[in-house]
Amino acid sequence: MDSHIDQNGGDTMSNVSVKELTSKPDRNVKSSVFSLKLLQRIVMILVGAALMAVSLEVFLVPNGVIDGGITGISIMVSELTHLPLGIFLTLLNLPFLILGYKQIGKTFALSTLLGIVVMSIGTSLLHHVPALTPGEPLLGAVFGGLILGVGVGLVIRSGGSLDGTEIVAILLSEKSPLSVGQIVLFINVFIFAGAGFVFGWPNALYSMIAYYIAMKMIDIVNEGLDQSKSVWIISEKYRDIGSALTDRLGRGVTFLDGEGGFSGDEKKIIFVVITRLEEAKLKSIVEDWDPHAFVAIGNIHDVKGGRFKKKGIH
Numbered sequence: 001m002d003s004h005i006d007q008n009g010g011d012t013m014s015n016v017s018v019k020e021l022t023s024k025p026d027r028n029v030k031s032s033v034f035s036l037k038l039l040q041r042i043v044m045i046l047v048g049a050a051l052m053a054v055s056l057e058v059f060l061v062p063n064g065v066i067d068g069g070i071t072g073i074s075i076m077v078s079e080l081t082h083l084p085l086g087i088f089l090t091l092l093n094l095p096f097l098i099l100g101y102k103q104i105g106k107t108f109a110l111s112t113l114l115g116i117v118v119m120s121i122g123t124s125l126l127h128h129v130p131a132l133t134p135g136e137p138l139l140g141a142v143f144g145g146l147i148l149g150v151g152v153g154l155v156i157r158s159g160g161s162l163d164g165t166e167i168v169a170i171l172l173s174e175k176s177p178l179s180v181g182q183i184v185l186f187i188n189v190f191i192f193a194g195a196g197f198v199f200g201w202p203n204a205l206y207s208m209i210a211y212y213i214a215m216k217m218i219d220i221v222n223e224g225l226d227q228s229k230s231v232w233i234i235s236e237k238y239r240d241i242g243s244a245l246t247d248r249l250g251r252g253v254t255f256l257d258g259e260g261g262f263s264g265d266e267k268k269i270i271f272v273v274i275t276r277l278e279e280a281k282l283k284s285i286v287e288d289w290d291p292h293a294f295v296a297i298g299n300i301h302d303v304k305g306g307r308f309k310k311k312g313i314h
Helices: 002-063 070-081 083-105 106-126 137-157 166-175 180-199 201-223 240-248 278-289
Strands: 226-235 253-259 266-275 294-300
Touching: 002 083, 002 137, 002 201, 002 240, 070 083, 070 166, 070 180, 083 106, 083 166, 083 278, 106 137, 137 226, 137 278, 166 180, 166 266, 180 201, 180 266, 226 240, 240 278, 278 294
Parallel strands: none
Antiparallel strands: 226 266, 226 294, 253 266
């Protein structure tokens, strides 16, 4: 009897040990992955904020060119008061940071705080660095916009922000028919108008150029140059087209059931995701099999999972 109890006890302890051995590595792996992702996010925010500081102090501000949003207001207030730009970048963004913490979340607020603090310190450290394009506001606007867009894009991609205007726009968009982009554009119209009075109207126009370039660069950083596209194809030769797309583009396709709105006939719809560079090839493949096929193509901001990684085109 005693030996039986000891044996069961030994088995129980053995099972516990096995569970501990198998569960601890899983927890360690998850912890390591989380730490790596957190470190990656922090590094991207630091780099992004540093790039924005370089853009402001080395290209834009020395040429009287501003950015939109709170950053633009900070530049104008700094010019009028002759106080360091970094002070206003922090003070003017602080109320919106608190608002973002309450309405959007802790992670967003902390990421934004880190970015704004690094950007403010960076502008203070770079304030006496000579401009790379002195007396050339157009060059300053172009290269300043490029660098600024990359910096802001990295911070946004990491879950933060460098300007309180975006926080206001996100909250206002929930209670109005306007989109976030439309609200930001509306606010910036008044900011760039103010720049005309502070720096002169030619510089206000240069500021618009810098802002436009920055917005394009933000899109590129967040969406990539190789933008994804979704494609819907309706054709009687759906199997042939689907096989050709899989074979020649290396893309997985999905067949969806559809019904003609006018005829009521059952139809098959091919759904596939491609990159912008593959669009012409896809049209060529469809044209070869069915010149009368219906093809609809739209832009996609993000793609995850599935068979999106592919082999080469042929």
